[in-house]
Amino acid sequence: MAAWGERLAGVRGVLLDISGVLYDSGEGGGRPIAGSVEAVARLKRSGLRVRFCTNESQKSRGRLVGELRRLGFDVSEAEVTAPPPAACRLLQERGLRPHLLVHDEVRSEFDQIDTSNPNCVVIADAGEHFSYRNMNRAFQVLMGLADPVLISLGKGRYYKETSGLMLDVGGYMKALEYACGVEAEVVGKPSPEFFRSALRELGVEAHQAVMIGDDIVGDVGGAQRCGMRALQVRTGKFR
Amino acid sequence: MAAWGERLAGVRGVLLDISGVLYDSGEGGGRPIAGSVEAVARLKRSGLRVRFCTNESQKSRGRLVGELRRLGFDVSEAEVTAPPPAACRLLQERGLRPHLLVHDEVRSEFDQIDTSNPNCVVIADAGEHFSYRNMNRAFQVLMGLADPVLISLGKGRYYKETSGLMLDVGGYMKALEYACGVEAEVVGKPSPEFFRSALRELGVEAHQAVMIGDDIVGDVGGAQRCGMRALQVRTGKFR
Incomplete structure (x- = not known):
């Protein structure tokens, strides 16, 4: 297995899934996943372009972003690609x-x-x-x-x-x-058109981007079919 | 196309679907399909063995038979094969x-x-x-x-x-x-085991039986795969 540095060589942008990666939704606005608030802040400080790419379709983007901000995430509505x-x-x-x-x-x-x-x-x-x-x-x-x-x-x-x-x-x-x-x-994910619109909004090419998600089909499979790299986290729905 | 007499040669028993063949269920106990009350009575008078083979799983057999009897059908709980x-x-x-x-x-x-x-x-x-x-x-x-x-x-x-x-x-x-x-x-239909149990209860072999239903998959396809003949009516869900 190649070292992380090699596997992420040339990456200029990161697409982050939200549910199961940043937080688990639920009563009272949900709960952040350990380390994720700081991870988003570090990604943004690193100079990488960051965008949030979610299939959330039960809440408006305004409500979703409001919940995430209350949990401490640095995110705005304009940074979210949603169905x-x-x-x-x-x-x-x-x-x-x-x-x-x-x-x-x-x-x-x-x-x-x-x-x-x-x-x-x-x-x-x-x-x-x-x-x-x-x-x-x-x-x-x-x-x-x-x-x-x-x-x-x-x-x-x-x-x-x-x-x-x-x-x-x-x-x-x-x-x-x-x-x-x-x-x-x-x-929405895993539709190629949806990933392509997220990449346009991120402003990088597919080969320069990595998708980080908890869904092996929606996040990882979909991103890879578009020529992106992908990482599956072991939080959220991962079993 | 062979004449009806030929196609039904050797038939000794009839399996009748209920919903869409005898009646359409609904408010107030549903509505019989035109001619079906008399058709059941004639089948029974003809000397053919008759059994009702339904996928009804929203009502108990007692309730179902009660509704059918109120609509004028000659049917008893013991004559019904249900899931x-x-x-x-x-x-x-x-x-x-x-x-x-x-x-x-x-x-x-x-x-x-x-x-x-x-x-x-x-x-x-x-x-x-x-x-x-x-x-x-x-x-x-x-x-x-x-x-x-x-x-x-x-x-x-x-x-x-x-x-x-x-x-x-x-x-x-x-x-x-x-x-x-x-x-x-x-x-239930179209499971072969379900049709076989209805045939056992009817007391005839598959090649001696005909299934009459409104569902091309559940009734017609399922019965034919068991070696029975089948007729699709143009009532009920038929489109």
């Missing part, structure tokens, strides 16, 4: 009007989007809003479309909260895919 | 103690089963009980097992109620499969 803005760009480019199956917290991210007479469904980590009634409504919208379009903000299997492992959006995406006979389009 | 009793046999044979993610209506079917200290999860069409909290609890039980076992009562994509199409257990099964990285064991 909702990417989804809004995609919806507008393609003239799609979504039925939203999302958490109330993140609904405001879609304020500028026309949601009348839906011609697609957008699903995000809706948490407690994944009721049978809400799932059935999304299912019925899709079944009523001649050309059903399902857009999923990430496809994570689960994440870790301070109280334990929690189902993420991926399972619910699979449920709608199966029931409706469709394949979802994923906006 | 819960088959699941109970499987659990007892293998010493499995289930965590039940099922509708309250069907919980009584598992009264004789030890549910302490669960070592598997049984999922059925739980309807409104498919809350995020209940799904997450089932997920956490599975993730806590060294050798996770997920048993699904059917794997239907959806069914038709009088108010419209409704998500069936299959999607929720897929959600848990994906989140936990397991493959569910299906008890």
Whole structure:
């Protein structure tokens, strides 16, 4: 195994996952992972470009950044790449009007989007809003479309909260895919387009960047397929 | 295409699906499908053996039969093959103690089963009980097992109620499969073992039986793989 110095040679920018790397979310705003506040501060002092690349789709970026800052992290909203803005760009480019199956917290991210007479469904980590009634409504919208379009903000299997492992959006995406006979389009990690937009915002090329995350598929696999290097931490959902 | 007489030559027994073939379930006990009450009566008068083979897992057989009788059908509980009793046999044979993610209506079917200290999860069409909290609890039980076992009562994509199409257990099964990285064991149609037990109860061989249903996978495909003939009706979920 090559030494760390060699493996990270030429790196100019770092993409950091948030949940499971910086903190575990949960009651009362969650809990930072030991050493992570200082690690972010050191990365920033080092001269490397740093950006936060998350699949968080249950909270608005404002709320997420507020929680992280209260925990001591040096992070601003402008430094965060998250699925909702990417989804809004995609919806507008393609003239799609979504039925939203999302958490109330993140609904405001879609304020500028026309949601009348839906011609697609957008699903995000809706948490407690994944009721049978809400799932059935999304299912019925899709079944009523001649050309059903399902857009999923990430496809994570689960994440870790301070109280334990929690189902993420991926399972619910699979449920709608199966029931409706469709394949979802994923906006967020591990979608290559999502990593590429994070790299543009970071201002470095793929070969100059390293992704640090706790998800072997979403973070590590996705980044590597884009030509980036990747490190998996042993915190968060790592088992 | 062969004439009906030829195609049904040698048939001695008929397995009838219930939902979408005899009736559409829904508010107030549902609605019979036109002609089906008389069709069951004629089949029974014809001397053919008749049995009802359903994936219904949201109601107890007693409740289901009560609803059908009120709609005018000649059917008794002893004539119905349904997943819960088959699941109970499987659990007892293998010493499995289930965590039940099922509708309250069907919980009584598992009264004789030890549910302490669960070592598997049984999922059925739980309807409104498919809350995020209940799904997450089932997920956490599975993730806590060294050798996770997920048993699904059917794997239907959806069914038709009088108010419209409704998500069936299959999607929720897929959600848990994906989140936990397991493959569910299906008890109910299209499982060959389930069809074979219905044939034993009917008292005829596979080549002497015809399955009549509205589900191309669960009813028609499953029966044909067991050597039976099958007919798909154009009612129920047929689109």
